[in-house]
Amino acid sequence: MVLLMHQPLLTVYIPTFQRPELDLLLSSLLPQLPLNSEVIVSDNCPNRFAERIVKNHSDKTQHIPILYSARHQNIGCSANIVRGIASGSGKYLWIIGDDDRLLPNSVSRIVNQLGNTDRVLLWSEKSGEVGSGFTGSTRDWVLGLKDRSIITAATLISSSIWRRNALSMPLGIEKLDTQYPLAWASTPAETISVLNRPSLIVNSTNSENSVPFFPQVIAEWLEYFSGYHNLPVIQFEETNHWNFVNVELR
Numbered sequence: 001m002v003l004l005m006h007q008p009l010l011t012v013y014i015p016t017f018q019r020p021e022l023d024l025l026l027s028s029l030l031p032q033l034p035l036n037s038e039v040i041v042s043d044n045c046p047n048r049f050a051e052r053i054v055k056n057h058s059d060k061t062q063h064i065p066i067l068y069s070a071r072h073q074n075i076g077c078s079a080n081i082v083r084g085i086a087s088g089s090g091k092y093l094w095i096i097g098d099d100d101r102l103l104p105n106s107v108s109r110i111v112n113q114l115g116n117t118d119r120v121l122l123w124s125e126k127s128g129e130v131g132s133g134f135t136g137s138t139r140d141w142v143l144g145l146k147d148r149s150i151i152t153a154a155t156l157i158s159s160s161i162w163r164r165n166a167l168s169m170p171l172g173i174e175k176l177d178t179q180y181p182l183a184w185a186s187t188p189a190e191t192i193s194v195l196n197r198p199s200l201i202v203n204s205t206n207s208e209n210s211v212p213f214f215p216q217v218i219a220e221w222l223e224y225f226s227g228y229h230n231l232p233v234i235q236f237e238e239t240n241h242w243n244f245v246n247v248e249l250r
Contacts, residue, residue, distance in 0.1 A: 009036040009114060010161070011090030015080035016098035017044040025101055026057045030064070032107035039066045040087050044080050046073055050098075081157060082172045082181045085164075091115075094161040095182060097202075106199035110161060118166035118189035122159050122199040123150070128241070133196040139229045141192050151225075152218055152239035155183040158200055162186055178217045187221075187228050215240070 012029065016022050022041070030039070043050040054068040069087075071080070084095045092114050106122075113120045116135070123130045129147045142151065154160060172185030219236040226233045 006036070008038045008088070008090040009034070010038075010092045010094060010111070011088030011164075012037060012039045013084035013087050013093060013095045014039070014041045014098055015044065015077065015084060015095065015157075016041060016050045017074065017077070017080075018049045019098040020053075021099040022050055023053050023056075025096065025098060026053070028102040028104075029096070029107070030057055030061050030066075032102060032105070033064050034107070034111055035063055037064050038088055038090060039064060040084070041066070041068050042080055042083060042087070043068065043070045044074050044077070046071065078176050078179050078181050082169070082176060082185070085167050085169050085172060085182075085185060091164060092120075092161050093164045093167070095157045097156070097158045100158045101201040103199055103201065109195055109197065110199065113193045113195065114161070117191045117193040118163045119186070119192045120161040121150075121154060121192055121194045122161070123154075123195065124200055124202055125198045127153055127198075131194045133194060135193040136191065137229075138190055138192050139231060141194070142229065142231055142234070147241060148234060148238045149241040150239075151222070151234065152236075155180055155218070155221075156202060157182055158202060160186065162189060166190070175221075178221070180217055180221060183221050184224070187225050 014025065041050055041054045048070050051068055051070065054066060058066040081095060084093065110120055110122070121130065128149050129145055130150045131141050131144055134141050134144065142148065166189040167185045168188050169185065171187065172181040175181045175184040178184065215236050222234045222236060222239065
């Protein structure tokens with residue numbers, strides 16, 4: 001095991017449940033991570049499905065610590081995501097879906113943005129208008145978008161890296177039942193940097209149809225988000241021009 005003597009810059013937290021695709025994610029991610037990183041895989045499967053996958057990668061990865069953490073029972077996807085806000089010690093937190101992947105040479109561009117902003121926004125080739133290369137306030141970023149679809153598309157957990165102290169754990173816990181607790185918890189992030197090139201492949205093993213109240217949930221969050229950042233209320237219809245097929249690269 002690798003021990004870090006100082007606070008890591010980046011904690012990568014991967015909530016997982018019975019996904020063999022976790023192996024592909026770790027293969028695309030681990031070789032790219034810098035020394036001042038840590039990885040936590042939080043297994044929601046009581047039979048420890050991910051343990052062997054993590055061990056195989058941990059045995060081959062000597063430069064960063066990889067922690068496997070198993071839940072005694074399935075606490076649900078949302079609770080496992082919120083748990084990530086309190087996990088690890090990195091200044092920045094990246095919660096990644098267990099079925100997504102990183103494009104080659106992406107992490108170095110990401111790391112270059114850390115330290116200057118509350119949020120680094122990642123995107124794929126088909127994410128639509130993202131404000132590529134923008135750095136500034138969240139409010140100015142939104143106002144500069146002609147198509148605001150990315151605001152909702154970027155509620156996917158893999159799409160952003162957050163300064164840990166910009167996240168509100170209480171708000172995430174309060175909104176556990178929405179299945180979008182990280183969107184709520186991240187509302188206080190005041191500044192954003194948008195990478196100037198695509199960085200990830202978002203899988204489509206999930207879909208908005210798995211959340212039957214998706215329009216209501218996102219509409220409520222958009223209203224809260226708009227008020228927090230002193231924006232005219234963003235309507236759900238303004239942000240629903242996307243789907244998981246559009247934001248994936250395959």
